[in-house]
Amino acid sequence: MNIEDQIQALEKKMEALINGEPGVFLVEIRIKPTNNVKVFVDADSGVSIDKLVQYNRKLYRDLEETSFFPGGDFSLEISSPGLDEPLKLHRQYLKNIGRYAEVVQNDGIKIEGKLVSATESEIVVEEEKGKNKKKEVIKHIISFDNIKTTIIQIKF
Secondary structure, eight states, X not given: OOHHHHHHHHHHHHHHHHTTOTTEEEEEEEEOTTXXXXXXXXXXXXXXXXXXXXXXXXXXHHHHHTTSSGGGOOEEEEEOOOTTSOOXXXXXXXXXXXXXXXXXXXXXXXXXXXXXXXXXXXXXXXXXXXXXXXOEEEEEEEEGGGEEEEEEEOOO
16 A cells, blocks of 8 residues: 555544544644654644544554554654644634734745635735834735645744
8 A cells, every 4th residue: 555545544544533523623644654654633723632642542543453554563643733834724724813824925925924814715914014103014815826835923
């Protein structure tokens, strides 16, 4: 079984695990050649560490019992995507409305500002330039087709 087939099979297993958990969704699964499996799960209102531990134990047991990786040679990590992980799904954009983000467009141009809305086809980011009386807010409407990466920023 190649890595793409393994990822699809793991996606089905994870979807079965989170089915019935309102607001919880699978973001991404990565498998390294060393059989290090990373599963990213998120929820509309955040996902608890206890939930992630439950998913990890259930999936790990399933993978062992079904000999998904011959010889049991694998490691499994289930977590929510960290702040250093780019947004992948439309649902993540909706969850992060009101937060600051750095959007890198396909042409390499970076836009930093507040994520104010997200539709099925585009996002709106408000960028503030200048200070005090010279402060202006520029609204950027960016189509999803033109987004290379979006990372949430922490502002203090």
